[in-house]
Amino acid sequence: MKKMEGATVKHAHRFIVKRWKNAREVRHHIAIWILAIGLVIGASGLQIFWYQQSYRQTAYAVGGTYAEGVLGPLDTLNPIFARSSAEESASNLIFSRILSYDKTGNLNYDLAESFTVSEDEKTYTVKLRSDAKWHDGVYVSASDVVFTVGLLQDVATRATISGWNDIEVEEVDDKTVTFTLPSVYAPFPHALTYLPILPEHILRDVSAASLRESEFSKAPIGSGPFKIRFIQELDGQLDRQIVHLAKNEDYYRGAPKLDRFQLHVYDSTESLVRGLNTSEINAATDMTITDTREVNAGRYNIDARPVASGVYTLFNTDKGVLSDSKVRRALQVGTDTQALRDAVGEGLPELDLPFLREQVTGDLPDAPDYDQDRAEELLDDAGWRLDGQTRKKDGTVLKISLVTTRNNDLEKVLDELTQQWRALGVSVTTNIIDPTDPSQNVVQNILQPRNYDALLYRLTIGGDPDVYAYWHSSQASRGLNFANYSSSLADEALTSARSVTDKSLRDAKYVTFARQWLNDAPAIGIYQATSQYAYTDAVHATDADKRYVNATDRYSDILYWTVGSTIVHQTP
Numbered sequence: 001m002k003k004m005e006g007a008t009v010k011h012a013h014r015f016i017v018k019r020w021k022n023a024r025e026v027r028h029h030i031a032i033w034i035l036a037i038g039l040v041i042g043a044s045g046l047q048i049f050w051y052q053q054s055y056r057q058t059a060y061a062v063g064g065t066y067a068e069g070v071l072g073p074l075d076t077l078n079p080i081f082a083r084s085s086a087e088e089s090a091s092n093l094i095f096s097r098i099l100s101y102d103k104t105g106n107l108n109y110d111l112a113e114s115f116t117v118s119e120d121e122k123t124y125t126v127k128l129r130s131d132a133k134w135h136d137g138v139y140v141s142a143s144d145v146v147f148t149v150g151l152l153q154d155v156a157t158r159a160t161i162s163g164w165n166d167i168e169v170e171e172v173d174d175k176t177v178t179f180t181l182p183s184v185y186a187p188f189p190h191a192l193t194y195l196p197i198l199p200e201h202i203l204r205d206v207s208a209a210s211l212r213e214s215e216f217s218k219a220p221i222g223s224g225p226f227k228i229r230f231i232q233e234l235d236g237q238l239d240r241q242i243v244h245l246a247k248n249e250d251y252y253r254g255a256p257k258l259d260r261f262q263l264h265v266y267d268s269t270e271s272l273v274r275g276l277n278t279s280e281i282n283a284a285t286d287m288t289i290t291d292t293r294e295v296n297a298g299r300y301n302i303d304a305r306p307v308a309s310g311v312y313t314l315f316n317t318d319k320g321v322l323s324d325s326k327v328r329r330a331l332q333v334g335t336d337t338q339a340l341r342d343a344v345g346e347g348l349p350e351l352d353l354p355f356l357r358e359q360v361t362g363d364l365p366d367a368p369d370y371d372q373d374r375a376e377e378l379l380d381d382a383g384w385r386l387d388g389q390t391r392k393k394d395g396t397v398l399k400i401s402l403v404t405t406r407n408n409d410l411e412k413v414l415d416e417l418t419q420q421w422r423a424l425g426v427s428v429t430t431n432i433i434d435p436t437d438p439s440q441n442v443v444q445n446i447l448q449p450r451n452y453d454a455l456l457y458r459l460t461i462g463g464d465p466d467v468y469a470y471w472h473s474s475q476a477s478r479g480l481n482f483a484n485y486s487s488s489l490a491d492e493a494l495t496s497a498r499s500v501t502d503k504s505l506r507d508a509k510y511v512t513f514a515r516q517w518l519n520d521a522p523a524i525g526i527y528q529a530t531s532q533y534a535y536t537d538a539v540h541a542t543d544a545d546k547r548y549v550n551a552t553d554r555y556s557d558i559l560y561w562t563v564g565s566t567i568v569h570q571t572p
Contacts, residue, residue, distance in 0.1 A: 060540050060562035065260040069272050069284030072265040074241050077228065078217040079196035080151060080159040085286045085551070086265040090243055092552045093261060094222035095196040098126060098145070099189060101463060103556045105547030107189055111140060111197060111223070113175075115189075121501055124179045124188065125172070132252045134199050135227040142177040145169065147200035156208040161194060186501045187464040197223065225251045225558055226261050240275070241265040256559045269408070276300060276534055282563060283535035285551060289345040290408035292532050300534040303542045308462050308549045309529040310351045311410070313402075313417065314455040317522050318476070318484040321398060322453050326382035328521040333368045334375025334424050335417065341527045343416040344409045349528035353514050355465035356528065361503075362511040365518055367525065375424055384425070391425035399427040403446060404456035406434040413526060414456055448478060455482055458529055463549040465510050468494045471517065485522035538564050 072086040079091035100110040115126040132140040149169040151157045168180040181188060199221050206214050219228055226245035234240050243263040247256045264281050266272040269291045275281050277296050287295075292302050313335070315322040322328055341348040352367035384391040384398045391398040402418065404410045411432060418428045431452075435442045445451060459470055468475070472494050475481035490513050497509035517523075531551040535541060541554070541561040548554065 060257070061564040062257045062562065063259045064563045065262060066258050066283075066539070066541075066561060066563050067262040067264055067281040069264045069266055069275050069281040069286075071269065071272060071286040072241070072267055074231075074243065074265045076212065076217040077220045077231075077243070078198075078212065078214075080148070080157070080161050080198065081212055081217070083160055086243075086263060088552050089285075089555075090263055091196055092224070092555050093226045093245060093263075093558070094220060094224045094228060095198075096132065096140075096223045097195055097197070098128075098192040100193050101549045101553050101556060103543075103546050103553075105463070105549055105553070107193070107463070110193075112192075117501075121184045122181045124181075126177050126179070126192075128175045128177070129252055130175060132223055133250050134201075134223050135221045135248060136199075136202075137250070138199070138201055140197065140223050141174050141200075142171040143174075144197050144200045145177045146171050147204070148195065148198045151198065151203075151208055151211070154208040157211060158209075163191065164195075184499045184501065186498050186506060187462075187466045190462060190464045193463070199223075223252075224248065225253070225256050229260075240267075240271065251559075254559055257562050282539050283533060283541065285531060285533050285554070287532045287534065288407060288409040289348075289530070289532060290412065292534065295534050300536060303533045303535065304347075304530045305533070305546065305548050305554075306349050306528050307531050307551055307553075308356060309458055309460045310354075310356075311413070311456070311458050311526045311529055313524040313526065314457055314483045315522055315524075316450050316453050316455070316484060317486070317520075319450075320453045321400065324382060325520060326378055327384070327398075330375045330378035330382065330424070331421065331426075332521040332524055333371045333378070335420055335524050336370045337367075337524065337526050338370070339420070340413050340416050343412045344527070348530065351528040352518075352525040354467050354471055354517050354523070354525070355461055355510065355514075359461075359465040360507045360510045360514075362507045364511055365515045367518055372424070379424065386425050389422075389425065390427050397427050398425065399429070400453040401429050401431065402454045402456065403431045403433065403452040405442070406432055406436075410456055410458075417456065447482065450477075450482065450484060457482065460550075465506075466494075466498050468498055471513075471522070483522040485520070487516055487520055490516045490520070 068089075070086045070089050072084050074084065074086045074090070076082070076087060077090050077094065079095045082088045082091045096111045098110060098112045099107055102108040111128055111132055113127045113129045115124055117124055126145075128140060128142060128145075134140060146169050149164055149167065152159050152161055152164040166182045170178045170180070172178055179188070202221055203211065203216060206216065211217070218231065225248055227248050229244040229246050232242040232244060234242065241264075243265065245261040245263070247259055247261075249255045264275060266275060269287055272284055272287060273291055273294045276284050277299075279299075289304070295302065315328050315331075317323055317328070337350070337352070341350070353364065357364060379391060379398070383393045385393070400421065402414065404414050414430055414432070418430055421428050433440050433442050433446055461467060469480045471481060471483075471485050471490060473481070473486035473491050476484040476486060493509045493513035493516070497506045497513070500506055531548055531554070533542060533554065540563070546554070546556070
């Protein structure tokens, strides 16, 4: 070993150290060769990279878990009892409907394969898909549809879905069912999107009165794209539950790309935003525009889509100062609705009619332009004259109680609206009520007794312009006609519009109704509501072409939702 060491040192000294000075004489040649070798190696690497890119590309990953935040409470997974956003979201993921809205906002088949309408337009015959199965493998049948409607018609069920009592449902054969209406009702196909079908073979022995508290409401069997795994209650965090869902491999429209779906249920928007900012979830909905400003903009994108709902100031037309149409028209022209929208956020869609403009074709009227001077003239003509900072008539102050529900966006509108009306000389008192607070009992204490002069409220319009429930006089006092609006001309137009299926005739009726509505001024349209959705860059669940009727229509293309990306090889 010593001899080898000595020989090595000797040779190194002789052939390297002593000759190193000679390298300076050929340094240019050495540099050229090193550069040439580097170029060859670099070109080879670049060629390999280009070649790989020619048959590889980035694609959305298949599989994985999607975690979405929604607002609760979550008291049931039975869709006929759904009230909250969390319950509606779970319902749409687990259960199927006969019809549904597609990603363009139009009606499309779901469980139905086809449907026909009788000559008298009262009977709808629905043919069900032959490949639709329940999560336990049993095929969906016409008897399931008949059974579900029967539950809705039974008062002992206490379902949240109403309007089915006068409809006769009959099983023609295993895959065919008929719906017979007492009279022509043009929007009926839209009603089929709100009818979740329940499995008769599982629930036939459960009484209607005990259905809500049954085990099915905690671990249901549906026929939708996802099936229940379990519900997780987080210890020490009473504000959150997690509904764990797995994809339905046998779903009749194809299995979803996601393996699992988690619904994280929060009790407030504050905790929902906190869940986003702490990365508990991939995405979240049920936030107001104001709430989204608290979301980490560097981590999440915000997608805002208009839905078929509107925010209105509803006037109580049968008592108090607002029973005078002159006062209502004065407030109508004296309210700067653009300023109200700006108070919430930029780009809010305008809404000045009792339905969406795109729902009706024809010579639709426009709401009167904002004109404060004109508003003051109308109030003067009505006998309400300025006395200092407020208006009085026969010694009585023009006073309006303005009520709204707890919501960050509505509260901003409330503040701006109050300032505008006070500038007209109106004495305004405000009240913000919390629908989630049982002690306030909003329905019994505020809405049913019409305990307000004006109500700032959101109305769900839906996929059809039929707004009979909100503006027909038969729905006043105890129904959803919160303005207690009554007009014989409006009543006739609303009644006849829903009793004909010809779109041109329906549109003509709705144009007539809109003109009368604006003239009577039972409300002021402020803006079309939007659904805010926050999501990370890794989430692929939205696209620019989507249109919503309801917020849950975000699931219309749930089969193609993915999380993350992957490298795939192209096939020839």
